[in-house]
Amino acid sequence: MTPDDLDPRTPIVAGVGQSAERLDEPGYRRRSPVELAADAARAAIADTGSPSREVVAAIDTVAGTRQFENSMPMARAPLGRSDNFPRSVAGRVGVTPRRAVLEVAGGQSPQHLVNEFAAAIAAGSCGSVLIFGSEAISTIERYAGDESKPDFTEHVDGDLEDRGYGLHGLVSMHQAAHGLTDAPSQYALFENARRARLKQSREEYAAAIGALFEPFTRVAAANPYAAAPIERSAAELVTPSAANRPIADPYTRYVVAREKVNQGAAVLLTSVGEARRLGIPRAKWVFLAGHADLRERDLMERADLSAGPASVMAARHALEVAGIGMDDVATIDLYSCFPAPVFNIADAFGLAADDPRGLTVTGGLPFFGGAGNNYSMHAIATTVELARRSPGSYGFVGANGGTMSKYSAGVYTTTPSPWRADRSRELQAEIDSWAAPVEARQADGWATVETYTVKQARDGKRTGIVIGRLESDGRRFISRTDDRDFSILALLGTDEPIGKRVYVRSFGFGNRVTVSPEAMDALFPVSPAVLRERYEHILVRREGHLLEVTINRPEARNSLHPMANDELDHAFDAYFADDDLWVAILTGAGDKAFSAGNDLIYSGSGQPMWVPKNGFAGLTSRRSLPKPVIAAVNGFAMGGGCEIALACHLVVADETARFALSEVKVGLIAGAGGVVRLPRMLPPKLANEMILTGRRLTAAEAQAYGLVNRVTPAGRALAGARELAAEILDGSPTSVRISLQVMEETRGIPDVVDAVTHHSPALDDLMVSEDAIEGLTAFAQKRKPRWRNR
Structure with missing residues (x-):
């Protein structure tokens, strides 16, 4: 042609x-x-x-x-x-x-x-x-x-x-939560997987990289547009030095x-x-x-x-x-x-x-x-x-x-x-259409290393990133090492870490990998589910069977950063584990805000961000809240603050309270449950408006739409919540707990009759409980029951 x-x-x-x-x-x-x-x-x-x-x-x-x-x-x-x-x-x-x-x-x-x-x-x-x-x-x-x-x-x-x-x-x-944001670390994962596939040693693979790129340097040296027109030998390219520091295994600069x-x-x-x-x-x-x-x-x-x-x-x-x-x-x-x-x-x-x-x-x-x-x-x-x-x-x-x-x-x-x-x-x-591995976002248990790299900062600090497969079901996960853990870095420094057995555990801040369950427990000791005497960002008050938790950051309108979230998570772990605590109230310090949600100033500071596995305030992602939690909303419940209230069983608000999912105003979404729970609680059109515009509801409006149980005069939300808690405490804690359980079990059953006839083992437990016997006995004897929560 x-x-x-x-x-x-x-x-x-x-x-x-x-x-x-x-x-x-x-x-x-x-x-x-x-x-x-x-x-x-x-x-x-x-x-x-x-x-x-x-x-x-x-x-x-x-x-x-x-x-x-x-x-x-x-x-x-x-x-x-x-x-x-x-x-x-x-x-x-x-x-x-x-x-x-x-x-x-x-x-x-x-x-x-x-x-x-x-x-x-x-x-x-x-x-x-x-x-x-x-x-x-x-x-x-x-x-x-x-x-x-x-x-x-x-x-x-x-x-x-x-x-x-x-x-x-x-x-x-x-991936960002596990430090996998930089290109060298990402490509190093491919590199090490290829080395293992070829069954090459570290030294052999480094030599291959040097041999690959040595001719490139000769071309660059002759190119008038090159940024670094310097010819280098294969050995020089891959041998660490002051000018050629390690970046991410197997890469030097x-x-x-x-x-x-x-x-x-x-x-x-x-x-x-x-x-x-x-x-x-x-x-x-x-x-x-x-x-x-x-x-x-x-x-x-x-x-x-x-x-x-x-x-x-x-x-x-x-x-x-x-x-x-x-x-x-x-x-x-x-x-x-x-x-x-x-x-x-x-x-x-x-x-x-x-x-x-x-x-x-x-x-x-x-x-x-x-x-x-x-x-x-x-x-x-x-x-x-x-x-x-x-x-x-x-x-x-x-x-x-x-x-x-x-x-x-x-x-x-x-x-x-x-x-x-x-x-x-x-x-x-x-x-x-190609088949893809199933990913475990939260990975727990024994696993094998599929590929890895170790990043090395200028100050010598090393961080390992591991992609592995869980032994239990073969799901793939990403994890990183803890900065205090040298045992896993030693394993990743062996001639061939790929295929080696490791142990992974999930946390709110991501998956961490080490060499054994014992090593993991030493790095991350399990905190007993018992209320501490003192917290830094929250206050706890125990009175009889009632627990009151107060977000104590009034200077930040009780907005939450990772540390406050972790403390709330621990406090609610302790509440749900304590058989002698039957009702909890969550409120915010001061009269301005219940919670303004996520601490955006902290988020924008560049410091590490995470949320507990149980979600915002330790509540929004819990699969089960087996005992009542009442939100006492004083002032603003904005963004994540509103999402916390949505996750609670009951809400008491004073007349100054305002509810809004305001995330769209700052370029975010109500990802802690707001976009899911609100449309299930409010008329769809209203929920859409609140989510898409950040519209605020007054306490009276929220009550009219069923978002709030009770409205009190200004400054009386906590007192109103205590009154509601007292009414719950007047009943059997066992009945309250099992009622919540059966409601949770049947919530996903669409057919009413199927839900009504659903058999819950908890009902059998109720019939032989001391509280059920006490309730019937007290009724027959015309006296006030003495509940034991068992």
Whole structure:
């Protein structure tokens, strides 16, 4: 096929460009991310070989990758940033696009954008597309605290198609609770699982990593755009030193992506017809002969943590679309944020570390530089340049994002290639149907190590992260070590920890793993379920069979942080375990608030957050509250405070009380039971309104809707709760307890008759209880019963 035989809408890469600068080197100008991307965009436009003015006028779409400082909700831009990165760059180069796109985060994004917009050009929905991205992390880190720091803030008008962060399935509160938030730790899990599968020793595997990346350093050393153009030996790469400290087993610093870069890259796509109109020389035309975009299952859903089959499937399919095999490829660039993604593709295609073609065209992320989400734009640009130098050859680019989660592949060639649609959607459906392990969010018991890593901080502190399988049922779990536990670190430091037996226990703050139940008990002694004489954040008062618990944080409107939650959890454990306590009242100190819910100031402080396994206030997640709990609501019961009240059996409120699920006002949801319990207690429309708007109910309204049992004058909620408690205490505690039990047992039975005829063993116990006999005897003798709670 010749270019003249092609459909005029066939997409091509018409121009590529790169830019870079290194600190303290000649020509360093403190370029912002916008300026670095604009430099690369100008170079891509000039690279077309056509008059720049005409090419600029033809560009109707621009698309940008995200910077690190715009890749997560909590990310910050210490030097400021553009609020419309694509249009900022477009404005620098004189482009006035009708459409501007900001892509999701992830290293797959450059290749995904090329695949997407090549298809759009083929479909005729756009003409010429300028794709670009950049990072200026070196400059940002250097000047963040400097008095003379530059200001990279920009405001640009114009529409922006912001696709969001794209973090769904990549970030998990559960994983974060176990310290699994950083990329080195996540990838180290794959690495160690692969090492165990290959039955290699630590030393053998380290040598393999060194052998894999040594050739990468040679490529980087010759690349003028590289951030670290230094050639290193295999041994130097994997031998710990002051400059090459351990990061996460098995990684040292030299073999992980280098984020301190100042780099930009751009790709200009257009159609064959448009290239002819603009006079772009045919020698510049590079075709996207093959392409694919696939996503792996989420981390804990992967059957095999030693490999990434979806990534391999994407690579195979891109080659299949191109009609070639990996042996036909002249240049290869495998995404190399860590060794694992390179090994993954190399294993599948039988590529050796010393393959004469090389496995990178840039030098790879640890050495060329991990230009954030934009690295593969550099790989594409270099691949295009190499393809032009060897007409008829093929170049493969594999772009990886997330935790080996998203993979976009492209095959480039100057050989005239008609546009061929891929079958990524069909293949993705197959991936999504794969069987997944069942996860135990709360893991308890003996288990075996499936994979692991040990993170090492700069101060030498080590933390182990273990993914394992419970012996009892094979469920998978994630856990971490306790900072005081050296026995488990010793086990994880053995030649092969994978397959070893460990012991795991769940807590409100997550799963902890150690070597035995005895070691766990030593680390976390079980606190007796007996009321303490003193608590720091709550007050307890015992009077006869009544327990009063007061949240004692009036300065914070009785909002709860982890320590207060833990104390409440302990107090209610003690209440439910004490046969001599029959009724409990929960209230808040002062007259302003029962509880304002979660302590948002503490939550925003960056300190560790957790909630007891029994839930907020030790109540909202308890499967059973076997004895009555009365909420005495004085003032505000907001957010989590309202959820506590919803979890109690009875509510007494003074006339100043206000009830609301206000979480939507601060970007949260009523996740401690509010979104579940409120719709079951109130008319659905009212519950929806409260949940979706944060609407407040007065005490009188709450009583009218059945949320509150009794309303008292201001300041009398506790007194009213005591009166209600006295009425309960007048009856048999055994009858009260068994009544609650039967109500719990039958709550989930939809048919009334089935519920009524449900047999509860508790009724048999009631008939032979001392309290039942005493009640009947006292009635016959016309005297007040003397209850024994047995």
